[in-house]
Amino acid sequence: MARRVISEREEELPVSTIGELIKITEESKGIVSLGPGEPDFDSPKHIIDFACKMLREGKTHYSPPGGRTELREAISKKLKRENNIDLPPEQIIVTCGSTEAIMLALFCTIDPGEGVLLPDPGFLCYKPTVEILNGMPLSVPHKESDGFQFKTEEAEKIIVPEKTNIMILNTPSNPLGVVYNKKTLEEIADFVTEYDITVLSDEAYEKFVYDGEKHVSFASLNGMDKRTITLQSFSKTYAMPGFRVGYAAGPENLINAMKKVHIYSSICSPTVSQLAAHMALTGPQKCITDMLKEYDKRRKIMIKRLCEIDGISCVNPKGAFYAFPNISRFGKKSLDFSKWLIKNAKVATVPGTEFGRMGEGYVRCSYATSYKKIENAMDQIENSLKNIKK
Ligand SMILES: Cc1ncc(COP(=O)(O)O)c(C=O)c1O
Structure with missing residues (x-):
């Protein structure tokens, strides 16, 4: 055979x-x-120009695993200023897009057979990533009749409490375009506290909200920073998807675990991209x-x-x-x-x-x-x- x-x-x-x-x-x-x-x-042109200059200056080597210090410092300041999340640079890992951060976070938190609550419909990499890791995807239905908001009643119906320790949230959402409102987020906070669940909060679209809505980072809610890994990205915010830079910020033990695996998955996000991301964060925001x-x-x-x-x-x-x-x-x-x-x-x-x-x-x-x-x-x-x- x-x-x-x-x-x-x-x-x-x-x-x-x-x-x-x-x-x-x-x-x-x-x-x-x-x-x-x-x-x-x-x-944006100023980011591209800076990246080209950096390449010409020979910034073509590996970066420290986990990300360049000045970038992690700038991210730490940004999270505090814009997301009301107070974490030191040591609790931030820079990754190859937030896609790698999703994979690392799940790799470090689920063992085979363990459940992950995720939105359905939801970003198409969540379920396959859980499956690659031999986890058990637990799809939480989002219904048009609820304005596509997350409903904890739906999560209650499918959770396997003794086997579920992770939930993925995505607001603003791909593909629904929904932004979870404050009431929804507070209900989720009660739910994850009751079941002692760690949250992966995917905020790739945080900057694109309309009609006076506000993006609220889940980790900024009372006590949620202790159980949340916040995932953000440069791909959509600064139109830099091909640079491949995202990051995760959260509890020290989880970020350290992710750093350990990151060395084996990619070593580092491209150095020139990290420099460009630093320019994106510290340069003009128009x-x-x-x-x-x-x-x-x-x-x-x-x-x-x-x-x-x-x-x-x-x-x-x-x-x-x-x-x-x-x-x-x-x-x-x-x-x-x-x-x-x-x-x-x-x-x-x-x-x-x-x-x-x-x-x-x-x-x-x-x-x-x-x-x-x-x-x-x-x-x-x-x-x-x-x-x-x-
Ligand atoms: C909801 C969501 N999260 C994460 C990503 C991954 O983005 P990146 O890996 O480019 O940061 C995407 C990309 O489309 C997305 O839609």
Whole structure:
């Protein structure tokens, strides 16, 4: 019998349908894509110029594992100033994007068979990462009827108390665009205290909130800093996804454990990227408000146009750069609906099921694309859906 080369763990990972959709998109001509999960803006010029200068000055060596001191110091100040989280630089680890931080945090906190509460629909790397680590994903349904807020009643129904010590929170959320309100966060704080659960608070979209909403870091709530690892990133905030810099901040024992594993996973986030991230944090911040203003304009037109289409309903997203319209009245599964839209409306979206079982009946539309393209996409979707029976 031939020796098995691919691990069972890998073989059991679900295959993403995004590959199939990208193929269809490439084969069809003139597609407007509402698929992107990253800013369409270029990284700010002053950051790029500084990164180029640093490369020319020979900053091409490894950084200290865990991150360069001046960057961790700047992050510590930022967390205090903007997030009301008071942690010294030693309790911060700089990672290759927050994706690596999610992997490290889970690696250090769950043993095989242990449960992790995570949002459904939720960012598509959570569940597979838990599965790679042989953990047990416990999906907490987020329902349109609740405005997609986290409901502790839902978590109560699925928690396996003796086996669950981690919960992933994501606000503002990908793909829902929901921003958890204060009441939700306080209920979650009571819940995690009762069950003695550690929280991974993914705040990758912290800067993109609209309509006067405020982003509240979970660790800033009374007593929650003792049980929370805060995950943040430069990818969305400063439009630097390709630099690969994120970070985690939290209790000393957990961050130290993550530092230990980080040496084996990547050694360090690229040195030039860490220098660029330091420039991002300490340089002009206008780039963020400029992007926020533009996203908000696009959000408004996208939501208005989606809600005007007969058969579509859409919760008004208060954060991130995604809309998550309900398309269930067209009688097609999310994946089929997305394929249908590519062929008939020439618009690419991401099926809601990419983000979990609860995403059935929805598609994700990103407004990290130009205003003009959004208008065109909405015209094309509206026209193509006119003749479909609901
Ligand atoms: C909710 C959320 N968290 C984390 C990430 C990972 O971002 P990065 O690894 O670039 O920091 C993403 C990327 O799309 C995301 O949507």
